[in-house]
Amino acid sequence: MSLPDVLRSKRPGRDSYHHGDLQVALIEAAIVLVRKNGPDHLSLRAVAEQVGVSPSAVYHYFPDKDSLISGVGDKLFIDLAQMQKEALSDISGKSARAAKRRYRELGRIYFRWANKEPNLFRLMFGGFCRVDARGTHVDNEAFLMLTKCLDDLLETGVISPQMRRYGELISWSAVQGASTLIVEGHLPEEVFEDLLDGLELALGAGKK
Amino acid sequence: MSLPDVLRSKRPGRDSYHHGDLQVALIEAAIVLVRKNGPDHLSLRAVAEQVGVSPSAVYHYFPDKDSLISGVGDKLFIDLAQMQKEALSDISGKSARAAKRRYRELGRIYFRWANKEPNLFRLMFGGFCRVDARGTHVDNEAFLMLTKCLDDLLETGVISPQMRRYGELISWSAVQGASTLIVEGHLPEEVFEDLLDGLELALGAGKK
DNA sequence: CCATAATCTGAACACTATTCAGATACCGAC
DNA sequence: GTCGGTATCTGAATAGTGTTCAGATTATGG
Structure with missing residues (x-):
């Protein structure tokens, strides 16, 4: 919503379903949300929504929420x-x-x-x-x-x-x-x- | 459960429903849980359960979970x-x-x-x-x-x-x-x- | 072009904070 | 003592959470 388009864009030339670079996009989105709400109060679902992906997609790149935060x-x-x-x-x-x-x-x-x-x-x-x-x-x-x-x-x-x-x-x-x-x-x-x-x-x- | 009896005991001489000193009991129980699981990962419900009280009882002493943590x-x-x-x-x-x-x-x-x-x-x-x-x-x-x-x-x-x-x-x-x-x-x-x-x-x- | 692998979805589960109408027990006044 | 008011606590409900998993979708290599 308020996220720069770069972060929600799919890989150039292809559209939807397969996101180009989900791992880094998730981290970038998480940074935006942590900056706003603090490291506690970070919602995995909100991160996924910002990127335009389902919550479960996160689990292909991070074993759990804490690991995502560690990545950040x-x-x-x-x-x-x-x-x-x-x-x-x-x-x-x-x-x-x-x-x-x-x-x-x-x-x-x-x-x-x-x-x-x-x-x-x-x-x-x-x-x-x-x-x-x-x-x-x-x-x-x-x-x-x-x-x-x-x-x-x-x-x-x-x-x-x-x-x-x-x-x-x-x-x-x-x-x-x-x-x-x-x-x-x-x-x-x-x-x-x-x-x-x-x-x-x-x-x-x-x-x- | 693993909490010292002092913390779950009601006011001496009276039993049940009205807890003697809920405010400090909640904080003491929260300390035990935070020490174990970290300040993130603290569950308001778990604190209430430790003290032997319903989750909503907490809201008579703290406006929200963050305030309880502040009290700690x-x-x-x-x-x-x-x-x-x-x-x-x-x-x-x-x-x-x-x-x-x-x-x-x-x-x-x-x-x-x-x-x-x-x-x-x-x-x-x-x-x-x-x-x-x-x-x-x-x-x-x-x-x-x-x-x-x-x-x-x-x-x-x-x-x-x-x-x-x-x-x-x-x-x-x-x-x-x-x-x-x-x-x-x-x-x-x-x-x-x-x-x-x-x-x-x-x-x-x-x-x- | 097809089969295989990588990627992502949807629905489900158990759990969370928070709200609120109502039940319960205490306390002071009569 | 008992009665009424008040502080205290409950139960149920709501909306949101992390996590799992079977299956749908797309990409990729042979």
Whole structure:
């Protein structure tokens, strides 16, 4: 109904019954509905209807509703990493200034994503998609970007060797936590920039 | 069925029809079920059945299922704060050592709670209970304990005046974030102690 | 062109949240 | 004490849910 035509269209040149790319169409439709109603309150039947397919058709691509949601989670992790990648590529340079800007931008993208799409953020980190079953891999790319940023900060002398050891852990945790706390209304939105200030200062701990 | 008798018992001395304290009994039963099945997958009917009451009885105390879940959230925040309070009272002393131990224990309680009861933790921070509607108050007590700990750390010279400004924000965010990331399988359990080490080092940033 | 496989439908089942008229038990006033 | 009013709870009904499965439809390879 309110879905872009692309998502409900069959494969070009053929019409009806066999949908062209149902698996991804279902995920895209699910994203639209989760964004609107939250990861709980997602109806499998509503997803099927959006795509223009019967409810049972879903079961050819996902064993159950939870697996569909997990599929959505996978897609969201990929999308977020892609946004971070693009943001980083916009800031070049080997200076301390550039390294700082890249580090902060990485965190900002994360938070802005969470703040703009609370329901999608909740789906990613609210236990809806289980990653531990098949090992950690969805977030590997994002982690590597963070590592690269921290290495640059170390090289340019912004952070101390002692704190480098905790760089990924403290950065990811703090950004993840602040995003959650702000999204869930425990902290006001404005504090996120303060957090980035605090993190930058903290990472220099131990410098002579 | 598997619920302690206390929860299904009517008010002592009277029997049947009028339940003594249905509101809290419903919340207690909901906690048991959420812990087992997760905040999604909670059935209002199952809660009612556990307590030994008809499904419609629930609507005399909560306008809908989401409100019941919100009620559970409130109780969980109170319980967590209580556990932290007890943990703090076990560590007395004005030394830097004692202050450090209190600070770390505050974070540990938070994380252990999350790690031991992932589904309850998800309910608290997964968008199921909306706190922003009526303002932030559920976490106020916990926040004050953290503030007290940080003040002690400042007095004993463990943390720098510059970092004191970011103390609550960076501590709460990092502990919250690490708990989420570990519970959801993005980080191994062992890193939490590393995070506490990193936080302690970080809070000293800027000291001469 | 046909048989086989992939894809999707329709109907059914058990379960869910929610509503509401009415039954039940408590409580205060007489 | 008992009577009336009120808070509390029930039972049934409605509309919607996830899931299953036999069978209809379409695509594909020989």
